[in-house]
Amino acid sequence: MRSRQFVCNDPRVIALLERFVPVVDNPANYNQAQPERLQYQLVSRITQQTEYGRISGAQGLYIVTPSGRLIAGVNSHSSAERTLTEMRKGLDAYARLSRADRLLPRAPDERTDRVTTSLADATPPRDGLNLRMVSRGLPIAGVDARDTRHPSFYKLDRLWYRKDEARAFLPAQLAVGAKASVTGAALDRLALMHLGVFIQPNLYWHRNEVQQATLTSEVTALQNGVATVRFEGSARMAANQQYNHRSFDCELLGWANYHLAQEKFTAFELLALGTHTMGAEETNVPGPRTAPLGVFFTLNGNNHNDGTPPHFFRLYGWTGTGRL
C-alpha cells in the first residue's frame, strides 16, 4: 500500500516506467505452483537474489531481465527517490548486458511455461454488481503519519456480486415506499470482508464475530424507469480469535439507482462511518487504540487495473474452495 501511494503514484516513477514492462505479482501465486514451469523457475531465481532468498515472503520493487537476472531494486516501499535511483541503475545494467544474458533463448510458451493460479480466471460477473471499496481513517489526534490509520493512507479493494445476489440490495417490489432488509450475500460479504477490515494486516471477521449488522433499503423515487433507493443501517463486529481482538462499530448510509429494464445498478454510494478499536494484544501500535474509520462503496471503475479480484475472493466460494 505504501509503495502504491508513495512510489508507484509518483509522476517521475510513472514517466520512467515507460522504459520498462510493468508487472505486478503476489508470492502467494507460487504456493502451489508447478516448479517445472519456466515462470516458477524465473521467479524463484529472481527472489533468491533478494534479501528474502526465496519466493515465500518476498516483497519489493525490482528490476529484472527476462532471463531472470535481478539487476536493481530493493524492498523500499516508501521512497520514490530510492526507486528512481534503482530504476536508472537497472536501465544502465540492462544496456550493458549482452543479448544472450538479458533475454531467454526462446520466446515463452504459455502451454509449458506459464504458472496457473486460482485467480487466473477470476473476473467479475458480467451482469452482476461490481463495486470499489475505499477504506480510510479520519483525522484524530495522536495517530502518527506513519500509522496506516492516518487519513493520508487509503485501502482499496473490490466487491463482486452475481446478479441474483445484487438484487438483494433492493425490495422485492420496486414501488415508492417499498422497504426491505438487505440480507444474504449482499450484506454478509460487505460486512465480513470489508467493514473495518482493512487495517493492517487486513483481518476479515468470522460470522460469530458479527454482533449486529442491519441494512435496510427503501425505494424513494421511481422515474423514467429508474428506481432510487436509500440505504440505512448499522453494524458492530468484535473479533474473538487467539491473536485478534479488534472491533468495529459503524453506521451506514447511502443510495443507489437501479435501471429496471437493464436490471442493473447505474449508481451506487454506500458509506460506513464508525470507530475501529485495536486488540489489547497490539501493544506495538502507538497512539489511540480507537480511531474513526470510513469505508465507502461505489461502482467500480473501468480502468484495466480496476479488474483486480477482491482481496478475499477465495472466500466467495465461486472457485469451489473456501467459504465463510
Place this chain on the structure above:
Amino acid sequence: MRKLGLLVFLLAALTLARGQVEQLTPANFARLRDQVNVKPAELGWQRVPWHDSFFAGLVEAQAKDKPIFYWLYFGDPRGGC
C-alpha cells in the same frame, strides 16, 4: 441506585466512543464521502498498464527486449494489500 449508576456509566462510555466520529446524516454524507473516497491525484498509478501476471509481462519484455519493473507484494498492490 447501583443499576442507575451502571446505566449512566454505560451511556457515557457509548457517547465517548461515538463522540470520536460524527453522526452520519444526509446533510454531512457528501462531505464525509469525499473525505474517505480516493482522490484523482491518488490514482496516478492506474495510468500504468500493469500486467496481471509475471508471465504476461515476460512475454512482452522478451519480445520488446525491455527490462521488467517487478512489483511484488502480498495481495495485489493495485487492490487489497
